[in-house]
Amino acid sequence: MGRTEIRIGGLGGQGVILSGMIVGKAASIFAGRHATLIQAFGPEARGSACSAQVTVADAPIGYPYVKNPDVLVVLSRDAYAQFAPSLKPDGMLLYEEEMVSLADHPLPPGVKAYGIPATRFAEELGRRLVLSMVMVGFVAGVTRLLTVDAFEKAVVDSVPRGTEDLNLRAFRKGYEFGTGCVPV
């Protein structure tokens, strides 16, 4: 895989930027590849549209924007509506299945869609905040973009001290679900 472009979309407070940070960090620091992260968010801190663009590549990355992602990760209905049309044909859609309904919007041809009840998993783990870690694990499991080891190191390196175990459990929950997941 020479170059993978990922867009993660959701709402402020869902950990969208942190998810992008972990993917980028896993690739560029713990997997020896190149990565760029571009973030866009509204002026409000919570509840507004928020998205991260991550490019992972074997060579240095010039143009850093993601226009037609290979992988689209969506955590909100609005993000799905906004970004689904831009998904590359034959690309992958990873979505939070309790927040997003595929019926809302058609997908480009050949797209494989994978759903996960990530919010519920996070709640079962005791903290709704770890939703983003479940999603990152899901991305790791479905895409096999990088080694699990690289992702886990990036998780540990990115979360507040003392919360590593919880976050790793959330990551693994998403990862295991992802490895066994079949597209709808």
Next chain:
Amino acid sequence: MKADPSGVLTGMHFLDGDHAACEGALAAGCRFVAGYPITPSTEVVERFASRIPMVGGVFIQMEDEIASSIAVLGGAWGGKKVMTVTSGPGLSLMMEHIGLAAITETPVVIVDVQRGGPSTGLPTLPAQADMMQVKWGSHGDYEIIALSPASPQECFDLMIRAFNLAETWRVPVFFMMDEVIGHMTERVDIPPADRIDVVERRWTTKKPGEYRPYAAGPDGVPDMVKAGDGHRIHITGLTHDERGYPAMNPAAQDKLVRRLTDKIRKNREALADIREDGVEDADVVVVSFGITSRVAAAAVDSARAAGLKVGHMRLVVVWPFPEHRIAQMAPRVKAFVVPELNLGQIALEVERAAAGRARTVRIGHAGGTVHEPEQILAGIREAAG
């Protein structure tokens, strides 16, 4: 000399350009920052405010950019390496103190994370439209140096050079980022302190009574002291003689202003840093800087794939403008293509240096995002004729 290890966060990091720029400043020895919050530059001072208590130094959030831009000049005369950080509207407020720094030869680094203008413009979106303002914005004749990083790694690396240049030449050095570079996150490798070369202030070796604050050495730059060293200096924004005393006559003005400009203009070639790629046999040369150079590189690759002979010059040092290099190339290329996130600023310099011997094709962009590579490719095609 080598960097003070207390300011160097050695290791591999995943940082955005704003944070990396702050780390560069700390590694370079910056120990006093005065700033005022303004998007998209604020993260630079936020990080400095959180890091400096453990490094040993001071951050103060001033009441406005006018205050910030002169507090750092006071900080420099107190003996510290200093920086202030802003974006377009703040930069506009700082202009008088750019002139004061130039005439008093105060080493200072000014970070401008460029956003769309004029006025409040596009606070959260990029532009490269302050390039002429930093060159010409304060009144009178003077020279500055401006660097243009194209990645968070360069925000770190070039920031160290920015401080070194400010100390070497005693001019304001502008660090011309943009919103994309400032907020884009990439890997940043920070080397150990003993592998970072920093330039110490040009402290005089003369004793009080012998020292003349504005008696320049052969390179046109005077040595410096700080307040409290016993030299009883007088530093003024008025035209001054070698003692630093006001001297308001045409001869003193000519002597001072020529030296202030010559110390940079005569070292234009030594200061230049141009990253060239395939310009030797090119018909068309793309001249770019900052974030735009990354997009331009993609366009150049596409043009070459289409069989065009295209070279790429990336200006790391934008000011002083490397007109010598453009002039050398102008007779043997068809055209220069200049993409930039403004409607024609550095393109004017290219045009001037090419002096009619090659065309200059402007690929202007009003800002708010970066070019599409296709826009630049279209310009290359047009230039190749």
Next chain:
Amino acid sequence: MSQNLAIAADEREYPVENPVIPYLRQERIPHIWCPGCGIGTTVNCFARALTESKRDLDQVAIVSGIGCTGRVAGYLNLDSFHTTHGRAIPFATGLKLSNPKLKVVVYSGDGDLFAIGGNHFVHAARRNMDLTVICVNNFTYGMTGGQLAPTTPIGASQTTMPYGNFENPFNLPFLADACGAVYVARWTVFHVKQLTRAMHEAISKPGFTFVEVLAPCPTLYSRRNKLGDGVDQVKYYKERSVVKHGAATKEVALGFQGDIVVGKFVDRERETWLDGMNAHFEKVLGPRYRRYGE
């Protein structure tokens, strides 16, 4: 021959050098101030205050803005900085924070400090930045030719208020007090002893200290308002000054040729910005904090 004798006689009669001379950059004299101007008197008092303070003069820096009083920095034989219009205080803030051993004195005029520089005064006082600010208040813009100042009394004529001022001026001690200055005094150039003592107290007290000095501008303010020459203004100061130490600052506003309340109005204790920073970071960061400025 007779001239030499005269000099010799003069030296016999006055064997002691003017005590202020070592404080001045002799090579820069004569100064630019007009005959009858009050700024020189304030400089004389300041030099004497420095003597009384017994400070190491190598560790005293003076910062001025632009204007007639802005030229003070250029005549004093100290580390001296003549900055931009209105910005002496933020320059001084940077100088002090960068090199905390210094005693930093801002010496400037009313227009410089309170019109264009007003915001900086307000914030430096709020922060209790360790600076002494001496404001020579002559009610006018001298260097540019007698325009309206933020201190011009109502009724006084200025070139940009040719029919008399109708704008309310600042009451400077009240402003300084409200913003948090730890020392606030007002004197006039008639009160040289008291002024010298106030300057000495101000430079000896840590924190943001403020001295307002009323001084005549005979060339512009007095002449335009038909108030006579410098001596006439000093007579006015003598006749209409009322000493009221501890006066409530809101009651010391100045009217055109009215009573002048002088004295030491404020003298209180507050932690300086730098002491506050050190104490706070030591408390919240513990041993990780690298104490600054010692």
